[in-house]
Amino acid sequence: MGGKRRKFWGWGYEDAGPSTDYCEAAAALLAARLGCNASSPATAPRLEEIDLSPPGLSAPASLQALVSADPYERASHTYGKAYRDIVRCLRKDFSAAPDLVAFPRSEQDLIDIIDWLGSSGSAAIPYGGGSSVCGGVEARREAGRYAVSVDMRGLGRILEVDECSRAAKIEAGIYGPALEDGLRPLGLTLRHFPQSFEFSTLGGWIATRAGGHYATLYTHIDDFVESLRMITPSGVIETRRLPGSGAGPSPDRLLIGSEGCLGIITQAWMRLQRRPVFRNSVSVSFKDFYAATQAVRAIAQAALYPSNLRLLDAEEAMISGAGDGSAATLIVGFESFDHELDAWMDRALQCAADHGGTWAEGAGKTRKDQSAGREGAAGAWRQAFLQAPYLRDALLLRGFITDTFESAITWDRFPDFHREVISAVSSALETICGAGIVTCRFTHVYPDGPAPYFTVLAPAKPNSELEQWDEIKAAASQAVLAAGGTITHHHAVGRDHRPWYDQQRPELFARGLRALKRELDPGMIMNPGVLIDA
């Protein structure tokens, strides 16, 4: 972690993120837009103010060196980074703190830790970077049961690189930046850039089916997994490393997205990309959002596979600095290490023009350098993207609810879905908060439909933040499900999405998952409450 220390209560490093002036200005703008006042920033909690109950269990002598009861570690591992997590931290509510935090340094350490927890009947809470926004790393214990957060950072090496097949065998506890630092000298990249990139791990991405930064084609980490290895309470599962297979249901696909409830992923062979040299990116404006969505559909169905195809509605474009609020903005980007991209971009821009899109004259030429794509509207959006979690916390401290939720839906149902979700959430915000905005962007796009991502901004009522959030979340989730969407396209299920996930998944599939869990985790110690009830 390079000497920098992470906050135990919020996003990222202490002393990092946007400047205080920037945060104040953002809060003032938002307050003006919402017709309310920003509050003076709440004080971040100090560790010595936190009241942690004593650990209920202690490690056997042989594991003492791997386990910590340090208050900073216990507090840091209590929650993920959802709005409701930060609010509880500010309230100094760490009642969910794990009894201990384990730091395995090898697979054998992890096996020993899981054996110990199994024999003591305690819950193991797998912990990658802790960036969950859906209650994925929070221990919710039954009475009398202890919980140990299992932090995988000690298994963080790139073990082997196969440049010929463009793949690498990588330990699951590696953080995004370390992974990319290790591959960069070879001219390779995993190119998986979730918003949590700095503070999330390969194992976490795979366990949660994380969405990356390819807008089309390779949308989820799923597609990059060549094989993986998982430690379960019943033993090790290692799948065969293959570029493709048709031998029975895919074992990888059953473990990808299992969110720590079957076992802990320790390593994976991952498919890599050559680092891009050619880039071509254009920001296209549309007066009408629905016309813009038709352009996106045309591009997504033309088999051009842009790396970027992000559509921001007018308000979201303005908030992220990529527009003036009068038009929706579509950022179309292609990249390649291999070839010029003008033919690809020319066709994509024709699709955009067919639906009323306009762009700066002369745009759309391939550039062969590293900086292309990092300027203009695209660059502003990228900067906002990476700073967003810090800014979320800064706004939260100043009395705003800021949250996001996301889904996916086929094109035929998208217009109704969009209207119904926006309407349900707007009306919930009006009722619950007295004001609020909901904006929409597309983070990922498929030939058969988009993955819409919604941002909610509203004034919080002091001391009712959690209740407000719960009501908004329920309204949003209910609307998403009723309109035919998925409860999550890439944020995962965790514990917070469970009620709607349970509605969404076929009941017989749920029974199948439970049967599988009984087989792999007969003591029901792995991440209880996530996906499956104990």
Added chain:
Amino acid sequence: MGGKRRKFWGWGYEDAGPSTDYCEAAAALLAARLGCNASSPATAPRLEEIDLSPPGLSAPASLQALVSADPYERASHTYGKAYRDIVRCLRKDFSAAPDLVAFPRSEQDLIDIIDWLGSSGSAAIPYGGGSSVCGGVEARREAGRYAVSVDMRGLGRILEVDECSRAAKIEAGIYGPALEDGLRPLGLTLRHFPQSFEFSTLGGWIATRAGGHYATLYTHIDDFVESLRMITPSGVIETRRLPGSGAGPSPDRLLIGSEGCLGIITQAWMRLQRRPVFRNSVSVSFKDFYAATQAVRAIAQAALYPSNLRLLDAEEAMISGAGDGSAATLIVGFESFDHELDAWMDRALQCAADHGGTWAEGAGKTRKDQSAGREGAAGAWRQAFLQAPYLRDALLLRGFITDTFESAITWDRFPDFHREVISAVSSALETICGAGIVTCRFTHVYPDGPAPYFTVLAPAKPNSELEQWDEIKAAASQAVLAAGGTITHHHAVGRDHRPWYDQQRPELFARGLRALKRELDPGMIMNPGVLIDA
């Protein structure tokens, strides 16, 4: 089936396939190449010669209209279309014949049939088009247990088309040609063309993870499944129709490839393509096969996504009429309904040239018509591809073993894999048959590795065909596994690949599958012996 009647003992329609003269000529050429003599063609069995034991069970009155004990139906549903299946038919060995054949005409019919079989403890053998080459539709009964083949052809409608999202809800029993006939008037296509296309069904493709005719990107039917519906003995599973999701492990991916051992797929929402207008196809020659594989790797890793990227080694190119035996042939093809393809082809040909590939001057220009790609070497290969199963039977009747097996392997291991598999199988053929050829092509290609497909041709010893085949199959499968490949990239596991599939899959995954089967099929009636033992 349009008045034409299918053979009960071999591939396709009676009186279809290549002419007798063509088959004689092919047999003579092959005999010359192998240094043996073709035998005079064996006589196809006649139905009245077949001795079927009386059905052990009969349907309840309410289901009588759905069930047949007709000898033609029972004989036709006894086997798939593997080499060893045809040989047993020629020997008039129909001891594996199902007691009855059921023809549900609706989902309720199917539910009633499964309930009846569950209550009588009989095996249900799901049957699509019966094109399995790995024992997927053959009842292997324990003593005293009866078996009913469940033929899904009665559920063969396209139920709904969503042109906006390019998807259709289709019943699982539809055959390839009927499916394409239904979509063609709308300008749409599923574009899934396995070699069995004429005699296989959507449900069969999904249940077996069939490989289609896209050489890259959309290699398996898996990628086209938006959602599906399955009847299991425990009830119905229907997954939510979505373009993408990250909500827990994918339910679809658990059912895709389940080969009828959990339930029977009754319908699916499938992703479609617009029918192509622009085509660009070039045949490239390489003096050296391994140099050709490097060209394929370069193209597969350049993110160009050709629809065709089929590499035939020199001997296979000659046999299929796409070469003179002196050079490997790579067929590179792009197609689109949307845009010209010269930029794509230009770059692919540069990659080919980098590795010594040569092609006809002037080739590589996009053509806007329906016939492009159906002439020259590409056209010859396509014709051979569609006629191959008929020709296989014709050669079999004339005393030749002809079979295929296929796998996938990462690029770094491919040269060793190829050498070891060719060497093991060649030496098995020499020992077992006294002569033989093994050729290799790539049917599908991934950025991280190819899917090599091997064809075996050898003289059979009369009355020892099955023993010979078993030995060759074991040698090939053992070599594939030992060299790191998958036992099947797209032919499925069935009963014939079980010993190697059991080695390949992680043991804990096998335990998980068994637990799942106990949940969905507690009476263990669904396709016993496939993937999981009863």
